[in-house]
Amino acid sequence: LPPAERVGFAIVGLGRLALEEILPAFGESKKARPVALVSGSPEKMKVAAAQYGIDPASCYDYAGFDRIRDNPAVKAVYVVLPNGMHREYVERAARAGKHVLCEKPMATGSADAQAMVDACAAAGVKLMVAYRIQYEAYNLRLASFVRQQTFGRLVGMSAINVQTVAENGAQQWRHKRALSGGGSLPDIGLYCLNTARFLTGEEPVEIFASQYSPPNDPRYAEVEETVSFTLRFPSNLLVNCFTSYGARDDKHQRLNFEQATVDMPNAYLYRGQRMTVIQRQGNATGQTELVLQQPNQFAEELDHLAECVIGNQRPRTPGEEGVQDHKLMEAIYRAAESGQTVRL
Ligand code: NDP
Incomplete structure (x- = not known):
């Protein structure tokens, strides 16, 4: 797609994965482009924005994140924060009316993961979990x-x-x-x-x-x-x-x-x-x-959500997939603690 028709993503959290894999992968994407950044570090964000051609007016700190609602260039938000912060930022993105791509693990437990599914359903936005191996x-x-x-x-x-x-x-x-x-x-x-x-x-x-x-x-x-x-x-x-x-x-x-x-x-x-x-x-x-x-897995993943947004389809790795994994991980811990086989 020509740049103007690509789905605009905001990247939340400029850590190792975001800087070393995700932002570079947009270069190999065909349907997505980075249009906004969210970070607690203004210096790091300034450098990344300049490198990827992102408007300084589309750079937010965590407190100002909700203003993304007023940025029509942003169609989807990619949450790349520590796991314990995923729920809050997914819910805030949904309330801002943006589709969401959430890094794995989706949350820190199945109850939070289910709440995220519910929040995105209530807001009428898509929720995809970044299970990159399913795009490899x-x-x-x-x-x-x-x-x-x-x-x-x-x-x-x-x-x-x-x-x-x-x-x-x-x-x-x-x-x-x-x-x-x-x-x-x-x-x-x-x-x-x-x-x-x-x-x-x-x-x-x-x-x-x-x-x-x-x-x-x-x-x-x-x-x-x-x-x-x-x-x-x-x-x-x-x-x-x-x-x-x-x-x-x-x-x-x-x-x-x-x-x-x-x-x-x-x-x-x-x-x-x-x-x-x-x-x-x-x-x-x-x-x-x-x-x-072997196309870049991250680019494939970004393009999949972009296609779902453009064609109004359900992602192949929706939030429900993350909820199920959290339930299973909870069962794994129960099995390990009890020494018993857990039947599901
Ligand atoms: P990093 O620690 O490298 O980056 C996390 C970023 O989150 C920080 O750089 C910071 O960005 C922001 N942040 C905000 N609050 C905090 C806080 N209290 N403590 C630490 N960081 C904070 O983590 P990763 O990039 O390795 O992981 C991020 C997410 O991506 C995790 O959910 C992880 O599981 C997932 N991941 C997925 C991979 C995959 O292959 N799909 C591979 C690696 C990670 P800033 O300075 O901009 O505010």
Whole structure:
């Protein structure tokens, strides 16, 4: 679309994700453009506004955010704040009459997430959760393998998302429960959970889980370090998930089909996914490396909401999807605390 017809986005919170991935991704978007910024840091905002050609009059601080209502260039608001602030800014955006894209995890619990869905419905605006893996080319291809049974029935899946949080140690908002809602599970383990649901199109019916945090480490005074959980789906597919802040980075996804193993060593990265299909060929094992075109996931995500706004359609990853993940994460914590299998 020519620039004037693109859907104008306001970006709320100029942290690492917004500055390093989202704002640059607008350069690869075809239907969205950045038209406003919201930040607590005027200096940082001035630099970003100049870099992306945003009118200084469309730069807001948090207290002045509600004035966005009077800015007709802004059609959608992208909330990229710490998780504990998502609800407030999604609700304020909805009250200003703007469509909303909200970063994952949607909130810090299912009750808040449901309130956000209700607020956007009441305001008549769209609400989408930024589950970028559902817009990523290799994972989309994998979903078609699962759903079309290309390699027969999917019997098992293992999903690992491990990442160290380097910045500021215990002072990082990710280690403060009020701002994060939890530790590795809602931050990165959520990719394992949401991707398993996305790939299969099924909802888990049973959950078993276990968790661990090193004692006396201030980073884990409020949130957990490590969670392992197993999901049983109605088709009897069993999915093993593992997430942690304590070990070296690893984002490995492996799917065991009747007739093939599909291996993705870096399934949840921002870019550079790889996929190997391992199949028996006669008495030998054949490996095929799939090479797909891979558009920028963030640009795909921005364009999806833009298309939904233009065509008045429901996003593929609506708020309800976030509510469901929060309910499931609450069930994972219940399973871990009780040591019992939780039936849903
Ligand atoms: P950062 O800490 O880098 O940035 C958060 C920004 O929020 C800050 O820079 C600040 O922006 C603003 N902010 C306002 N109030 C606070 C506060 N009390 N404490 C800290 N920051 C505050 O976080 P990320 O960019 O890593 O994460 C932001 C959101 O994006 C989270 O919900 C996270 O889960 C999600 N995320 C998603 C990813 C994905 O792949 N989809 C990857 C990484 C994060 P300012 O200075 O402009 O006011």
